[in-house]
Amino acid sequence: MAKAIIIRAPGGPEAMVLEEFDPGQPGPGQTLIRHEAVGVNFIDVYHRTGLYPLPLPFTPGSEGAGEVLAVGPGVTNVKVGDRVAYGTSRGAYASERVIDAGTLVKLPDAISYETAAAMMLKGLTAQYLLRQTFPIKAGDTILVHAAAGGVGLILCQWGRALGATVIGTVGSQDKAKLASEAGAHHVIRYREENVAERVKAITGGKMCDVVYDGVGKDTFIASLDSLRPLGMMVSFGNASGPVDAFNVGVLAQKGSLFLTRPTLFTYASTPEKLAAMSKDLMDAMASGAVKIAVNARYPLADAAQAHRDLEARKTTGASVLIP
Numbered sequence: 001m002a003k004a005i006i007i008r009a010p011g012g013p014e015a016m017v018l019e020e021f022d023p024g025q026p027g028p029g030q031t032l033i034r035h036e037a038v039g040v041n042f043i044d045v046y047h048r049t050g051l052y053p054l055p056l057p058f059t060p061g062s063e064g065a066g067e068v069l070a071v072g073p074g075v076t077n078v079k080v081g082d083r084v085a086y087g088t089s090r091g092a093y094a095s096e097r098v099i100d101a102g103t104l105v106k107l108p109d110a111i112s113y114e115t116a117a118a119m120m121l122k123g124l125t126a127q128y129l130l131r132q133t134f135p136i137k138a139g140d141t142i143l144v145h146a147a148a149g150g151v152g153l154i155l156c157q158w159g160r161a162l163g164a165t166v167i168g169t170v171g172s173q174d175k176a177k178l179a180s181e182a183g184a185h186h187v188i189r190y191r192e193e194n195v196a197e198r199v200k201a202i203t204g205g206k207m208c209d210v211v212y213d214g215v216g217k218d219t220f221i222a223s224l225d226s227l228r229p230l231g232m233m234v235s236f237g238n239a240s241g242p243v244d245a246f247n248v249g250v251l252a253q254k255g256s257l258f259l260t261r262p263t264l265f266t267y268a269s270t271p272e273k274l275a276a277m278s279k280d281l282m283d284a285m286a287s288g289a290v291k292i293a294v295n296a297r298y299p300l301a302d303a304a305q306a307h308r309d310l311e312a313r314k315t316t317g318a319s320v321l322i323p
């Protein structure tokens with residue numbers, strides 16, 4: 001019998017309960033897959049707590065990798081036995097699941113299931129942030145918050161490979177070391193240091209061209225203050241809580257700034273876009289520019305502990321669940 005984490009009411013980590021379930025058979029355009037690894041992401045916490053409300057009950061998780069067990073009518077992009085991965089389809093915290101074939105990407109043999117389960121949501125997010133939302137060019141200066149996190153470590157590596165000067169912020173000394181090793185030219189300890197002042201000193205007053213801010217509430221204003229005139233503020237997450245409502249006139253006062261609040265689900269909204277983004281990511285990995293760090297593994301049954309560690313800022317890089 002297959003197993004899945006089920007959430008029947010929003011709440012703390014204990015709201016996630018492992019239950020036996022029947023994944024069913026794939027319908028038209030769908031496949032049944034067996035997960036070998038499942039990615040843990042901060043969006044799973046937002047779903048669990050109800051910050052991003054979902055119809056109940058539901059199975060959390062949007063990222064996974066495994067083998068195709070069966071295909072429904074009309075599926076042409078994958079076949080039984082293929083190694084596949086995805087990062088935009090909820091229901092991942094399960095040993096098996098039915099999933100739309102259009103959300104799947106075939107995996108080259110060189111990419112392990114664990115790596116794939118850590119790269120599809122986080123790596124594709126880095127892809128659109130660096131290559132589409134604000135396309136990085138050599139000589140740009142970028143600020144990356146939570147630089148030792150899942151998305152953060154990828155942004156540091158890829159940003160540097162694209163020729164940017166990377167300034168990372170981190171919550172501890174250990175994380176500072178990781179961010180530096182991943183490619184951050186400068187690291188700011190944002191719990192102790194004034195971010196905008198440090199950015200000013202590092203850049204000789206020029207400030208940053210873009211800020212990639214997945215921390216949200218605690219960093220929002222410091223991020224705006226770290227930008228040059230006409231700079232781009234990319235607010236893509238809320239690890240510290242959602243950003244407070246603010247007066248858009250602030251963007252004028254701080255230098256005619258641009259602000260966007262993007263999501264992967266928009267950028268990877270069609271199979272064609274998903275395929276192009278995945279190719280770009282896999283090319284970056286194949287060239288050695290980007291390495292995916294899977295730094296914690298938990299049994300699927302311990303999903304609650306994975307969430308506790310993520311929320312307590314104890315994790316670095318990516319965490320995966322093993323069914």
Ligand code: NDP
Binds near residue numbers: 042125214312
């Ligand atoms: P991370 O591995 O980056 O974990 C979150 C990190 O945020 C922590 O390790 C911590 O690093 C930092 N942080 C700062 N303040 C807090 C706080 N109060 N509580 C918890 N953590 C805090 O997570 P992910 O890589 O999964 O995601 C990073 C961000 O990107 C999230 O906000 C996520 O929602 C967002 N995201 C957005 C996407 C989109 O398309 N919009 C897609 C994917 C992710 P430190 O200790 O160094 O401060």
